[in-house]
Amino acid sequence: MNIKRALISVSDKTGVVEFAKELHARGVEIISTGGTAKLLADAGIPVKQVSEVTGFPEILGGRVKTLHPFIFGAILANLDEQSHIADLEEHSIVPIDMVVVNLYPFEEVQKQTRDEDTLIENIDIGGVALLRAAAKNHRNVVVVCDPNDYQKIIKLIDSCGDIPLHDRRMFALKAFYYTMKYDATIHKVLSELFASEKYEHMTFEKFSSPQTSYEILDDVNEKFVKLSKYTKQATAITLGAIVVASEPDLVIGFNDSLPLSMVNLKASGGRICDLTGSTLVLRKLTNDMARKLRESTFTTIAFEEIEDEEYAKDTLKGKELIRFSYTIDITEVDKIPIAQMVGNMMLKKIVKPWNVFQLLLSFMPKNTLIAEQDDGFFKFEICTNNALEILERLLIMTEKMGTKILNIYTNAEIDSLFTKICGERAINIFTF
Known part of the structure; x- marks a missing residue:
């Protein structure tokens, strides 16, 4: 088993607890930060705070957490280079074999506001640096930026005790593309905010x-x-x-x-x-x-x-x-x-396949409901808490108006109660 130490720090926490449990069960030491560390600890998963590794606390309201030689030296070390190994030993740096990171949700935040302070605070710095460092050193470090890859990684570890080079390269390319799109969105939004009409x-x-x-x-x-x-x-x-x-x-x-x-x-x-x-x-x-x-x-x-x-x-x-x-x-x-x-x-x-609502939902934040009423109008609702609350509110609203919901199109995760309520009212559900 070549994956012995993983750093996990994610904004989108979809599936991360289950993934961390699988890694821990296979003997992987887990390092984490802030909210991710608390989530994993609350789930009973042994986790070491980054500050324990670096010997330095998070500062500047969380702006500086992972930017430290004990973290980046552990990620960027080329283990085929004797001088790198010597540097690790001299400074007591333990290599990190996997980096699991996704970034502050700038894309979702910019859809909701153009407040400059809010936008600036949602620009990820350490996360981008971690992804790029791990992607650069992908022969030694597995970089993971997409929760959809968690299950594949566990299967690969179980089948051969490691992540093959071909897959490491694919994960690295995905990380570079992810950070490129992230920076492009920031540039576009701030260009508009700062009244520039040319994006080079x-x-x-x-x-x-x-x-x-x-x-x-x-x-x-x-x-x-x-x-x-x-x-x-x-x-x-x-x-x-x-x-x-x-x-x-x-x-x-x-x-x-x-x-x-x-x-x-x-x-x-x-x-x-x-x-x-x-x-x-x-x-x-x-x-x-x-x-x-x-x-x-x-x-x-x-x-x-x-x-x-x-x-x-x-x-x-x-x-x-x-x-x-x-x-x-x-x-x-x-x-x-x-x-x-x-x-x-x-x-x-x-x-x-082509579908108008699939198209619309691909441009909407995660957890959006589109409710089609029998009077021809469509309600667009973003689930800030959960889809069930939005459904109940829509039902109350339409009943007051004397209308009925015919169909619901959503990119949210819905539970059995949501399905049951819709079934009782003959509302069709389409998920994308």
Whole structure:
């Protein structure tokens, strides 16, 4: 058994207790920090605090925990180099064989706020350094950044007592990609916050200059949605355009790039009263729709077709009107690549099998419910505590309104009680 010592420090604690128990059962010493250490200790797993290893306490409110030679020397030592081994022995540093880390949830936090102090405090420093150090030294250290890999690692250890080099390389590549995306998101969000409109980064995305015509790209050659002019709401409009390509009767509202409200016009009889947000996307902007939107909260309205452009401009004076067009055959919606916006660039992502709600939930935080009502409106709810609480609140709300929930689409983990309550009310559940 070559994995003798593991450092575990995770923000996303999904499955970490079970994983740590499996490692401990196989004789692995576990080192951890803060909340992760407490969680593991409370579960009865022997765990050594990082401060016990370094002889130095966490400082600066937790900003500095692992940044110490007793940690990074233990991770970065090349055990094929005699001079490295000599350094370890001279300074009494014990090698670390596995690093299990995922980062502060900057991606989720930025969907909820643009408060600079909150964003800054959710930028991970030590975690990124740990991942990069372990990935660099992957021949000696197994790096784990994805909870989905926990079970695979245990199986590999049980089958051969170690993690084969091929798998070590794959885990290292995953860690480098994970930190790259993390930094790209930070750069994009802070660039917007600091009022910069030019993002000079990326390897997999293509840059499109907002100073000229603005086109949204899904890879370096293929264009699938084009906007009539540059707008800061490009992410929302792109996602909305793909949604309404699949379901032309849908009208969807966004707050920044986060889906917030939606209605099926046919099912609602043309009512849009419950739509809220800052950006609205629909297939056709009719004169009737323009009148209904005149006093709405929406400041940007995007459409493919328009009944009377002059009438709409006059009626919706003060609102940003953006026309979008599809540059591929939208009759084959399942072939439309989904793209995640990063600054002025798009990262290609295929969602299969094709489903509008699977697409929407892929852009929403974990633990989101989308409830489809019989009046054509959809409620978007993020489960801050648990899905059952949100379900109960939705049921009370719809009963008061005299409506009924038909379907629930979710990326949350749901339990048997949730399923039972839905079953009693003939509500279909779709999980993604």
